[in-house]
Amino acid sequence: MELSELTDLRSLVVALAKSGQRRLVLVEGEPERCRTRAVRLVQTLAETDGLWVGETVDAERAGLACTSARKHRAYLGQELSVLVWDGWKGTPPNAFAALSGALRAGGLLIWLMPPRARWGGFADPDYARTGLDQADHHPFAARLAAVLSGDAWVLQFGEDSTCSKDALAELSGSKSPTAFRVQTTPEQQQLIERLVRTGLGRRRRPLVVTADRGRGKSAALGIAAARLLQSGRERVLVTAPSADNVATLLRHAADELGAHLAQQSATGLTTTTGQEVCYSPPAELLDQKLPAEVVMVDEAAGIPAQWLREMLLGWPRVIFATTVHGYEGTGRGFALRFRQVLDRETPHWQQLNLSQPIRWASGDPLEQLISRLFLLSADAPENMPAADAQVQIEHWSPECAPETELTEAFGLLVNAHYRTTPADLRQWLDDPRAMSWRATLNGRTVGVLWATREGGLSPELAEDVTAGKRRVRGHLLAQSLANHGGFADAARLRTLRVVRIAVSESQRRRGLGRQLVQAARIACQAEGIDTLGTSFGGEVGLLRFWQGCGLQVVRMGLRQEASTGEFPLQLLAGISAEGEQLQQALSQRFARHWLRLMPVHWSTLEPELLLAMARSLPGRKALDHQDCQDLHRFGHGFRGYQLTLPVLQDVSACPSVYEQLSLQADAALWCRAVLQGWSWARVQHAGLCLGQRDGEQRLRAMVRALIQQNPEL
Template sequence: MMPNKEAFTKWLSVKKTGFHHRQFLLLSLPLDEAMFFLEAVVADYKDSSVVSNNLCISHVKHIPLTRYQDYLGQQTNSLIFDARNGFHLNALYASAGMVQAGGIIVVLLASESSYKPNLGPLKFSYGYTPKTSYFTDVFIRHVKKNNGAYVDPTHSFFPSSAISSPLKQAIEHETQTNQQDWQLSKDQTDIETKITQRINAKASTGSVSIILGPRGRGKSSLIGHIASRLSAKVNNQNTPVVVSALKKRQLQRFYDVNTASQAPYEANRNAPLEKHAIQKNEIKFYAMDEITALAPPHSIVIIDELASIAPALLKRTISHFSHCILTGTTDGYEGSGNGFIHRVLPYLVSHKNTHVYTLSKPFRWLKGDTVETCLHSLLGYMPNMGSSTRTAHTTDKSLQSKINKDVLHDVQFGIIDKTILVKSNKLYAQIFTLLSDAHYQTTPNDIVRTLDANDCIIAIAYKNSSHINKANRQVLGVAILFEEGGELLSSLKHDISLGKRRVQGHLSPQALSLYLLDSDLCELKYLRINRIAVKHAHKRLNIGTNLLQFCEQYAHSTNVDCVSVSYGFTSSLYSFWLKNDFTMAKLGHRIDTASGTCSLLMLKPLRDIPKLSKSLLQFRLQIERQYLRETHKRLHTLYQSIYQTFKADFMFTDTVHKQFVNKALKRYLAKDINLEKIAPILLWLLTHDDAHILPISARSIQELILRYHEKGIHKPEKCEIEHVVFSAVSDIFRVYTEQDHLFDYL
């Protein structure tokens, strides 16, 4: 049965008349058959964009999947999204926000026979390429439920997107009031007036104004107006207005509105961004990592799309300037949006003269937009589910006590069958709402990976009820688990342990084999806990601990050697994992820009594994402790609470420790590992009393290693240091290595 092209053409022509909601159009067709529909959409909509790495259509703006963030804040009438080799859900969610009211979002889907996820935007763990996409099934079901159109080889459906009469009348009235698309609504005008008045009134003390709201609410348009108004008022006072964002390209709408509001009858809002650079009153752009150094210190600073900027960078910028205006989307998954809520907003409220404004009325699309409703339900953004970050929790104590007793009596644990999960809207919503609330850095792509990855397992704690089927269970807690290591890495283990090979996934075995210089650690079977969360109303009932114990029982039943977890370090989380008998294994060396934390790797072996003994792990951590004290004082300070759990009387006497140092030196002298990997061990050895190295030699090598780790050092100098250190270490230890007596020397 051929797709009904006549019905599609009629549906498309109807959408061009009157006021309509945005709609999804799903095409599950071979590309040659889908081209008829794509060309019709492009012909009917004057402004179209295609998001794809390998699909280009004539006269259509092309947005690479890897650069979708560059286009945040821009607008288009129709969007074609290529998902034939799997979903880049981050990109779909962000780019769908570009589509204006009445527009179409066409999603190209693969047939089951042509699905090739290894060629797609998401990378799955080595050895675990999925054969089918559970997420695609979920996506299709959500689109159909939310008034989406679809075409496949045997069926087609084109529902109406016309809006209701009351909404139509309200839109017609507003359209008559605001003749230009850059003019502000009443809500926007009120905020503009309040912010400009605050800046004028707080000229000496400073102010921070934050405009928040869901996307599509006209935040970029509003700050374009505010910038125009402020620049006109302060031109004679030598107080410049400057703007920043993650990428200048994101400010297309800002510059369009800013220019139009300065000269409403002369501005060409369809001109490219580059044209605005020559406008007389153009607001100067500074990159976020340069603004504090280059912008005049008395500037009024406007920052757009704050959710895509690291909280630490925002703090630094806001502290530097007297007046800042910030806008951004914090609901959903854009960048570090919830990171701003958790880590920056409390700081601003307590340290600066801060006021928060909210825009709630849709500006880019119409009230009741079905595309946004579909995406929110798909991504677990369900305020009515009891969100911990989006709604306040106030529970009566007597009711809480009753809840506690009921839960403790009825709680059960189990592994979720994904075939059941993808067919149950209730189960799906509970799990992913809970995960997105508990872990604010959860991204849309994490949902796709959780459903489609063969190595991913979902464990839940739920309220037991004999009369409720599996699909309708009340979820109290959830854990996302990944299988790692084993025979899959056997042929690669040597190169992995030397840092010469890195495969997708398998975080624990790869990190440990390189860190402990032991290739055999790759072949152990690990179960890594990727996420664990408990509903806010049911915390402090040991549900998390009991869920963890269930995961360990599952690991035992599947012959796993070791349970592992990697997470951003906080004292409370560290205490939780210590309480559950996990051992610290590895300290992270990089501070995450969004959370301001460093990742830790902790282990719980399920049997006696000498290669992962507590003695060896603690010795390795002592080496790291000294290394960070010498090379990264900020990290060293951050980890103080961890150091307090180390043995105070630790001595270098264990044979295991000596063997580890011998192995490291032999690999370095054989040029199997470089200075960067041996540096922590060398620094420890050079300052250890038992090493018997001449003080002058030790001091010289130590100074070179510290210089090697200084910021701003150029590559030629680093190469020279690597050569000098290698020669010096060779002179000291070569004779012992050749005679295989290095162990005795130490």
């Protein structure tokens, strides 16, 4: 690259800062040539408040701080003038998209990559983490290259070390009538006022704030938190997925407090009169139930839904804020699912959206490019009225689909699932074992199912996986059922796992989901696949859907998922004869073990989910004569509860009993006390009884009803 070009590049950065824009600089070529070129670029620009994602030795040559992609979260609260991303070391989509939002106006994102013609076959080092290293072709990367080639704002340095002077001149010559500067927008000021009113207002009227990156959401929360203290509130608690997420909030709160600030740390502020703004991790907040008049939840889409509900109900005034088109997980999935909780628990909740950026100008080319690259703005088709036209179900290949089709289909996944990320898009397009179907109405996508083929391991490898000696990427369900379920056949047989399924809101409850699953089942039969299965965070509506599709519960995870706060449920349907035998064996074994695991691992499981899950499990053998006598003596006499507890647990597993229990008014009491091992004090605190005596009387009445309905007892 010539000296004159570097001079033009410096002029470009000045012009970008004045106009409030940012740019992607694509440096193509072999690894060392790319790195040397990037070092020279950074040195010429004389930028020091930047970041190099890659190797430390390269960052030191450029005079920048260094990090790895997996540690990107630590920099999300900062503002950078330049970001160098060494794509030869790997480009995880979530991290790349997220860190692009840390660049301020005038910033450059310098991406080091092979020539775009090679992207489709480039072995990105990040693929090994997800099992994609087994693929020969990568449609996701090829698509990125095509998007970049069609973007006139991308500054491209090719293998010949030159950049188009015309492009530099055009970009650096662009003028803005007024110089851009970061300042509070009218929209942000209105948000601050609304936040303060919510924090000082009536209880049980939560506010939900949604915004894209760079809109000043966290800054507004911080300013409002400070003003709430100045207005008399004693404590404002702030929570988020990590302490790094609230650095901007606390910084703006400190600036707003000014001379009234007495103490400041990375996790809190204290005023001269002892008032506080404190950060608390979500789990700690819920466990300790710290008192506060106001709780602010930032990046709410990154917190499990069940925890958000507990926060909503646990404090008088709660404010939820989240990113709409997120990189770690989209806020629209959060908004759609959490809206149901808000409508049910706090019908007077309010919502506010920020659309105008603050850290850069509206229409910023880099923001638009990142959105196109990773489909961050993908949305499902607008509500379509139920039509007389027949819905078509077809096998579909997203990696070959036109951009409009892919955007519609991915938008369905974004809206239907709690977290859908750019990494999901890459996995969908690049997984060579993936199979997909879509439902169309009048040519528009109204439903989509994404599945992947698993299992089929050799008998020797399957045994090693079952014994825990080996792990094989890309076989989530097959490996889990083999290792945790204890059956090597789960890894040896072939399984089609449904990864995601989504139907547009306007077409739900018309059977489209079941039709998509049926299409997958037919494909299993045609290809000789032994089982059809799925794994998801346990939620009663989803469970009933899958049970309605003919799948049976075969396992529940012992730990809650970090993304949803729910216990993972795994369901299976046998397709071949061997597959049916495997499904039955797994279900029967789970039915034998789960009552023993319940009080230890699943004591917080919602009774409705517990009962829905139990209804599909195989019934165990009936009680013997002595157990039946004890049951009668408890129900009709005065036999002690603790002495009868083992029999009560055993009768729970008898055929048809769960169905009868679920219909009784005190079904939740039975679940909490008998199955989940709650103390009477805890049961009473949950409002299920007035105390031990009342609770035991209710259980005796339930037993009498069971005896009446089941003469064999």
